[in-house]
Each structure stands twice: as C-alpha cells, then as structure tokens.
Amino acid sequence: MERASEPTGLLFGPPLGTRVHDWLLVDYHGHGAYGVVYRAVRIGQASAGPVALKMAMRPWDPRFMREVGLLSLVHHPSIPRLLGHGFWRHPSGTFFPYIIMEWIQGTPLYTWALEHHPTNLQVLQMLAQLARALEATHAAGAVHRDVKGDNMLVRHSDGQAVLTDFGAGNYPCAARLTWEPLPPGTPPYRSPEAWLFERRSEHSQDAHYVAGPADDVYALGVTAYRLVTGEYPFTAGLLQDDAGAWTLDALPLPSPQELNPRLDAQLSALIVRMLSVSPEARGTARELAEALEAAASCVEKQAGGSRIPPRVGGRSWSIRSAWVLAGALLVLWAWKAVHAPSHIESVEEPVASLSKRTERDTANLGETTPQPQPPPEQSSSQPKTISQAPPPEPFPGQLTPDAKGRCPGSKQISLNGGCWVEVPTKDAEECEKNSLVFIKGRCYAPSMGTRRKPPPTSAPPDFR
Known part of the structure; x- marks a missing residue:
C-alpha cells in the first residue's frame, strides 16, 4: 500500500x-x-x-x-x-x-485596559511587574525580543501582569535560526538603534543585529506609551548625510502627559525615559522596576487628594509619519477645547486610553468618525496603488516601486512609496494585533527585500 x-x-x-x-x-x-x-x-x-x-x-x-x-x-x-x-x-x-x-487565565493587556480603564497606580504596578519579568530574563543572559501588549496578560485571579510568548527569545549558546539583518520582532516596537543598524548594513551580506536588554526596555516603553495614550510613539528618524552615512534624528516626542493630562507626572517621565534614543539613558529593567515601584508608592499615598478631569480618548498613529503627529496634536487641542471638563468623575481615575478599531470598540472615538471603506478595485492594466487614506511611510529595508509605480511582485501593492502585500483578513483588530497596517477596510504587510544569501546548511553554534 x-x-x-x-x-x-x-x-x-x-x-x-x-x-x-x-x-x-x-x-x-x-x-x-x-x-x-x-x-x-x-x-x-x-x-x-x-x-x-x-x-x-x-x-x-x-x-x-x-x-x-x-x-x-x-x-x-x-x-x-x-x-x-x-x-x-x-x-x-x-x-x-x-x-x-x-495556564494563565487572563486578558491581553490592551484589551484589559479598554475594559477596565486602569488608574495611574494600576498602570505603574503592572509596568513594574513586567519590568521585573524582564529583569529576571536579562539576569539569565536572555532577551525576549518581542515585548508588546499582545504578549502580556493580566491574570484574572490576582491582577498580576504576565509576560508571555518567549518563542522569539534568545539566550547564550542558542543556535542561530535566521539570517536576516534584524532578529524576529514586531516593527512598531523595534528600537531606533535596530532600525539604524538595518539601514547601515543594507549592502552587507552577513550583518545581523544582536538585540540586547535595552531593546526589551524600549519595547516596554512603546507598550506603556500606547497603553496610556492609544498611540505609537515617534522617537527617531533616519537621516543620510552628504557622504551617505546614516544617523538617527531624534523627533520631538510629545510626553504621554501632554496627550493624556490625567497621567501622573512620574509615570509620564518614566515612559519617556524608556523611549530614549540613547540605550544607556533608558536604564536597566531592574532600575526601571525600582523607579516604577517608588512612583507607585508615591501615587498610592497621594491618590486621596488628587483631582482628575475626565479621560481623553486616544487615536492611533500611522507608524513613522511625522506629519500625522502634527495632525494628532491639532485634533487633541480641538477635542480639549470642545470637551473641557466641568466636573470630576472619581478619585480613582482611569488613565489608560487605547484606540479601538472594531465596531464593538468605538467608545474612545468620536461618534462621527467615518468607518473604513474598502478601496475601489484596480484596473489590471494599472499598477496597484492606494491613495484614499494617510498611509505609513516605508520601513527601512522595505521594497519600493519603480519609476512607473510598479512593485517587483505580482501580488504587491504600491502604497506611499513602499510595496505591500494584502493579508486575507477584514478584521481590523486582528490586523493590528499582528502589527500590520489596516487601511480602508483592508490589512497590509510590508514587502521586505531579500538581499541576504541563503542560510548555510548547518547553523553556527553561537548566535551573532
């Protein structure tokens, strides 16, 4: 048989x-x-x-x-x-x-924040718990490499924050499994130094970025920023000088407290610290855990006398589009002008404010916010493009269309100077959960260049 x-x-x-x-x-x-x-x-x-x-x-x-x-x-x-x-x-x-x-019976961090509207104290305590988890990971010589809200659960039994999914992690003597310039991870949570390395090594055949503890700390900062503002942060761009050398250009990042006035000043400052362009300025996971715990102790003592205005709904940003930053600030200013608080809701104030992108998650958006609509069908004789919504700028290393606006792959779509591939899902939340781009009712993933030679038949004993 x-x-x-x-x-x-x-x-x-x-x-x-x-x-x-x-x-x-x-x-x-x-x-x-x-x-x-x-x-x-x-x-x-x-x-x-x-x-x-x-x-x-x-x-x-x-x-x-x-x-x-x-x-x-x-x-x-x-x-x-x-x-x-x-x-x-x-x-x-x-x-x-x-x-x-x-088995962790819990709720993903971002979903939990949308449902419970946590206070300054709760956010500080959870970030401290996650920083302690990173401290233990780094103490073992390991790095998580995919720290993000979707890989964090809030346990139902005791409210403890739990860091999950170590499948992308690395540790001493682990065999190397990938030969791309950047290790596994989620683009919006990558550190500025990782993006700079990718751009600087785009013509190198063997370059590989080794993520370290500072990358995990930065990703925790991105998680915290989005948790309390509903937006991904802009921290740095890439500039090329006349000699062709690439450098980091720090962008004017609004502090979380600017976007969310309910936020405690210490918490806002610690989030900004985690997002420092300089890895050394971020501090270690242990140092951040101690600072977060100290801030939580202060907030707990002072909470009885605090006066907090109603919460501000967050809005999501297109990643690495500086002009969206100005638009978001303008919208925030207009919102505050129209919705000036007239009373205090409670002493135990909610501070987390995530964007909600599905029909069941619309409370934080204006009632007149238009729902995404699918783009019109493209003619087969024309390059596939999208121009109906503000798209993100291309990621470092992403494929770009030619002079006629055509991408190299038959299924690739030209979008704001980059090549993208449509992902078969109409669920905005699922699209965002996988750190993809949701525009006009459709989900897209960046098409990255394959400049590296094929991996050898046997992996080296060490990870570089």
Whole structure:
C-alpha cells in the first residue's frame, strides 16, 4: 500500500480531542506565526486543572527547543512556568514539537485596559511587574525580543501582569535560526538603534543585529506609551548625510502627559525615559522596576487628594509619519477645547486610553468618525496603488516601486512609496494585533527585500 505524503505543516494544529502523550486537547486558545496554543488537561486528572499546550505548525521546528531552553533558565511570577515538552507524532509519521506551560487565565493587556480603564497606580504596578519579568530574563543572559501588549496578560485571579510568548527569545549558546539583518520582532516596537543598524548594513551580506536588554526596555516603553495614550510613539528618524552615512534624528516626542493630562507626572517621565534614543539613558529593567515601584508608592499615598478631569480618548498613529503627529496634536487641542471638563468623575481615575478599531470598540472615538471603506478595485492594466487614506511611510529595508509605480511582485501593492502585500483578513483588530497596517477596510504587510544569501546548511553554534 502506498504511503500517504507527509504534511508540510499543521495549518490549525491537531483537532480538539486529540491525545498528545498524557494530555488531551480540550479547547483552542489561539495561534501565532509558528505555533497553536491549546488548553489541555492531563488524561484521568482533569480536576488538577488545565495547562497551556503549544504545538508547532511545522515539523521539527527548532524554535520550540529554543523556547524550552529559555523558559528553563527564567523563573518569575510574571512569566509562565515550563512544565514539560516533547514531540507529537502525526498519523503520517511526522513529528511536531510541543511545549507544556502553566495556564494563565487572563486578558491581553490592551484589551484589559479598554475594559477596565486602569488608574495611574494600576498602570505603574503592572509596568513594574513586567519590568521585573524582564529583569529576571536579562539576569539569565536572555532577551525576549518581542515585548508588546499582545504578549502580556493580566491574570484574572490576582491582577498580576504576565509576560508571555518567549518563542522569539534568545539566550547564550542558542543556535542561530535566521539570517536576516534584524532578529524576529514586531516593527512598531523595534528600537531606533535596530532600525539604524538595518539601514547601515543594507549592502552587507552577513550583518545581523544582536538585540540586547535595552531593546526589551524600549519595547516596554512603546507598550506603556500606547497603553496610556492609544498611540505609537515617534522617537527617531533616519537621516543620510552628504557622504551617505546614516544617523538617527531624534523627533520631538510629545510626553504621554501632554496627550493624556490625567497621567501622573512620574509615570509620564518614566515612559519617556524608556523611549530614549540613547540605550544607556533608558536604564536597566531592574532600575526601571525600582523607579516604577517608588512612583507607585508615591501615587498610592497621594491618590486621596488628587483631582482628575475626565479621560481623553486616544487615536492611533500611522507608524513613522511625522506629519500625522502634527495632525494628532491639532485634533487633541480641538477635542480639549470642545470637551473641557466641568466636573470630576472619581478619585480613582482611569488613565489608560487605547484606540479601538472594531465596531464593538468605538467608545474612545468620536461618534462621527467615518468607518473604513474598502478601496475601489484596480484596473489590471494599472499598477496597484492606494491613495484614499494617510498611509505609513516605508520601513527601512522595505521594497519600493519603480519609476512607473510598479512593485517587483505580482501580488504587491504600491502604497506611499513602499510595496505591500494584502493579508486575507477584514478584521481590523486582528490586523493590528499582528502589527500590520489596516487601511480602508483592508490589512497590509510590508514587502521586505531579500538581499541576504541563503542560510548555510548547518547553523553556527553561537548566535551573532
């Protein structure tokens, strides 16, 4: 009998009810680029409670062993505990790695903020907990490399902030898995020095940026800024001098308190510190945790006498478009002129103010805000372009159209000087969750250049 061909990957993972060694898959929790997460229970011991079982989408995916190695080094209340790992055999005979972790019953940080409107004290405490999680990670010589609100949960049982998804992390002696100039990560959370390195090394065949603790701290600052203002920060642009050398150009970043007057001054200053263009000025995760905890103690003592105006709704920015900054400030000024507070809502004031991009998330936007509409169909004889909405500027390393406005790929779209590929989703929240761009009812991902030579057949023992 002829053997069936082996699967190249699991699009959605094994079906519910599948037995994975001693575990039974009872519920589907979500998926990322490389893995599917289930709620699982030990067979015969369901009363012991669930665990999180993360299954690889690709056979023998080495990323999973990296995550196992990293989680085995780091132990902290704000990091899920590693409980086990192994390989599940597909009926075809192919093996898929999986990881068993502590089940965290919680809500993603940004969603939690939208639902609960946390106070200055709550934001300070949560950021301090996350900084402590980074401190433990960095103390083990590791870096997370994908710190963002979507990888943070607020645990239902005790309100503790938990840093999750260490699949993109790196640690000493871990094998190198990618040969692109920048390591895995989410573009809006990348540090200025990472973008500068990418641009400076665009003609180098072997250049690879090594993310360090300062990159994680910067990403925590981006998370905090968006948490309390609803906007991604602008911190630096890239400039090229007459000799062709690239340098960082610091942009005038509004402090979080300027955009959200309810914000505590200490909290605002600490967020600005995390977003410093200079990595050294950001401080270590431990130093920030101590400063956040001290600020929380001060706010807790002073909260009884504070007077806070009603909260201000945040608006999202197109990444790295400086002219949008001026427009956002103008809109904010107009909003405050029309909605000047006439009374105090409460002493325990809400401060977090995230943008909401779906029909069920519209409370923070003006009632007359137009809903996104899909762009008109393009003629097959014309280059695919979009011009109906303010688009983001191209990322460093992103492909650009030729003089006729055409991108090199047949499925690529020219958008504000960059080439983009449409992602098959109409869900704005899902699009943003994956750090993509949602314009006029459609989701787009940047088309990045492939300038690097193919990876060698064997990975070097060290990560550079």
